[in-house]
Amino acid sequence: MAGHVVIDRELCLGSGMCLVYAPNTFAHDEQSKAVIVDPAGDSAEEIDTAVDACPVGALSWAPGDDTGGATGDVPSTAGHGSTAG
Amino acid sequence: MTTAILDRERIKALFDLRSAANVWTGGDFEADPYPIWAKLREDAPVHEGTLHKLTGYPGEAMFQGLPEPDRAHFTAFSYAALDAAYRDPETFASSGSAIDPTTAGLENSMIYMGGTQHRRYRGLVQPSFVPAKAQWWLINWIQEAVQELINNFVNDGRAELNVDFCAAIPVLTITGSFGIPPEEALDLRAVLQDSAAVIQRLVPIVAARREEPKDDLISILVQATMQDEDGVSHQLSDGEIYAFALLLLHAGSGTTWKQMGITLANLLARPEVLARVREDRALLRPAIEESLRWVPTDPMFSRYVTKDVEFFGTELPKGAVLHLNVASANRDPARWTNPDEFDISRQARASFAFGGGPHICLGMHVARAEIRAGVSALLDRLPNLRLDPDAEAPRFIGMYERGVTEIPVLFG
Numbered sequence: 001m002a003g004h005v006v007i008d009r010e011l012c013l014g015s016g017m018c019l020v021y022a023p024n025t026f027a028h029d030e031q032s033k034a035v036i037v038d039p040a041g042d043s044a045e046e047i048d049t050a051v052d053a054c055p056v057g058a059l060s061w062a063p064g065d066d067t068g069g070a071t072g073d074v075p076s077t078a079g080h081g082s083t084a085g
Numbered sequence: 086m087t088t089a090i091l092d093r094e095r096i097k098a099l100f101d102l103r104s105a106a107n108v109w110t111g112g113d114f115e116a117d118p119y120p121i122w123a124k125l126r127e128d129a130p131v132h133e134g135t136l137h138k139l140t141g142y143p144g145e146a147m148f149q150g151l152p153e154p155d156r157a158h159f160t161a162f163s164y165a166a167l168d169a170a171y172r173d174p175e176t177f178a179s180s181g182s183a184i185d186p187t188t189a190g191l192e193n194s195m196i197y198m199g200g201t202q203h204r205r206y207r208g209l210v211q212p213s214f215v216p217a218k219a220q221w222w223l224i225n226w227i228q229e230a231v232q233e234l235i236n237n238f239v240n241d242g243r244a245e246l247n248v249d250f251c252a253a254i255p256v257l258t259i260t261g262s263f264g265i266p267p268e269e270a271l272d273l274r275a276v277l278q279d280s281a282a283v284i285q286r287l288v289p290i291v292a293a294r295r296e297e298p299k300d301d302l303i304s305i306l307v308q309a310t311m312q313d314e315d316g317v318s319h320q321l322s323d324g325e326i327y328a329f330a331l332l333l334l335h336a337g338s339g340t341t342w343k344q345m346g347i348t349l350a351n352l353l354a355r356p357e358v359l360a361r362v363r364e365d366r367a368l369l370r371p372a373i374e375e376s377l378r379w380v381p382t383d384p385m386f387s388r389y390v391t392k393d394v395e396f397f398g399t400e401l402p403k404g405a406v407l408h409l410n411v412a413s414a415n416r417d418p419a420r421w422t423n424p425d426e427f428d429i430s431r432q433a434r435a436s437f438a439f440g441g442g443p444h445i446c447l448g449m450h451v452a453r454a455e456i457r458a459g460v461s462a463l464l465d466r467l468p469n470l471r472l473d474p475d476a477e478a479p480r481f482i483g484m485y486e487r488g489v490t491e492i493p494v495l496f497g
């Protein structure tokens with residue numbers, strides 16, 4: 001699973017499904033949008049389970065050179081969270 | 086606190102799946118539907134007909150998307166078909182007609198909305214229901230109810246957990262979050278089908294919280310604001326708050342009660358699994374998730390087909406109702422190995438017990454917190470908790486609202 005996870009903030013509805021399956025990777029900001037707190041907080045497999053669990057397809061793997069994990073803004077800059085591209 | 090005021094006989098009449106209050110969703114269905122659903126799923130991912138007819142239920146049963154006698158009905162059974170329907174809310178809408186939120190009724194609540202209208206309402210309330218808020222629900226409304234209910238039978242050496250314990254917790258949680266004291270909680274449950282009566286009880290509370298907010302859900306709702314795409318700020322009207330409160334009562338009390346009973350029954354039927362969970366409470370989470378997958382209390386939700394579409398080999402005409410058999414999808418061998426086995430150590434994967442798509446359950450983290458708190462407190466306080474060998478073991482019953490008959494236990 002090469003690459004990293006990106007969050008589409010427009011699509012995210014704050015369900016918290018990703019927090020159930022990868023609780024050390026994802027959190028919510030004050031608008032209840034998902035943000036990434038630790039790109040390697042959970043195993044790549046757990047993060048993949050979270051991607052699969054997102055009910056609205058707001059999480060996706062973007063191709064990249066790292067070996068797995070998630071990237072995104074930390075909560076302090078969450079207002080500009082990453083978007084799928 | 087005053088849960089002794091929660092009269093046992095009254096709770097039984099209100100909550101027994103087979104009682105008159107519950108028969109309209111097919112509460113008297115007692116067969117095991119899973120072999121039938123497995124066969125239907127193997128035959129085709131989508132069948133013509135309602136789920137209860139396809140299952141062989143002899144009477145009429147009601148749920149979301151029923152009865153709708155003037156529409157064609159189809160039911161989807163496979164994980165892939167449900168996933169596709171949930172993820173395409175434009176083709177598979179939650180309502181057959183437009184929603185008018187200025188009229189305060191359950192039929193105009195968020196669960197029937199679509200598109201940006203739904204996003205806006207959901208965005209207003211989602212912050213109170215995120216995982217990080219579970220602690221707020223637990224401390225304010227869940228934990229005390231759980232402990233008081235156990236106090237009622239802790240010295241008896243026996244109890245019937247389904248009604249004496251599971252049934253009351255979710256009602257107390259939701260009415261508590263509205264600011265309604267426990268002694269009035271059952272009154273509200275009793276008039277649940279009479280929206281006007283429920284609203285009547287809420288009117289003075291909403292007015293009081295607008296005057297002076299407290300640390301409860303209604304206070305959050307009267308203060309919540311949200312900007313729409315045009316930058317216009319929105320607040321919930323009284324009518325919108327009533328509709329949302331009605332939705333919470335309908336969506337959050339019976340469901341959580343029955344799912345907690347299902348979880349307990351699964352564990353009690355497997356003493357070695359129960360022992361492991363008692364030792365290591367971290368296992369409670371997978372045990373709850375597996376119970377949600379294995380027997381979701383609401384096995385079916387419905388969508389309205391908005392255009393002619395060919396769907397998994399079946400032509401669905403515009404205007405038809407597509408019933409989504411969540412329970413069958415949750416045991417689809419294409420997604421889970423040995424799907425009919427209850428196995429708390431299987432690899433975690435999302436099931437459809439809380440639905441999918443934009444309407445996925447708003448209260449799922451509250452529900453999980455309630456079930457976790459409830460089961461954990463029982464394990465803490467009732468040593469050697471076990472099924473009563475001389476009583477009938479719990480059985481799963483119900484068509485559109487599934488749950489267990491009774492959970493007779495001994496302890497000590």
Ligand code: HEM
Nearest residue numbers: 195196336337340341344386438439440444446447448452
């Ligand atoms: C284990 C217990 C529960 C189960 C199995 C459950 C299941 C579901 C399901 C399947 C849906 C989706 C309906 C659809 O797709 O049309 C849903 C929606 C909803 N549930 Fe739950 N639920 C539970 C507990 C709760 C609780 C405790 C609350 C509130 C405190 C709640 C509030 C809601 C609301 C408001 C919606 C509508 C969400 C929307 O339309 O965006 N539920 N629930």
Ligand code: SF4
Nearest residue numbers: 012013015016018054
């Ligand atoms: S699962 Fe999807 S919609 Fe839910 S919080 Fe995570 S990213 Fe947002």
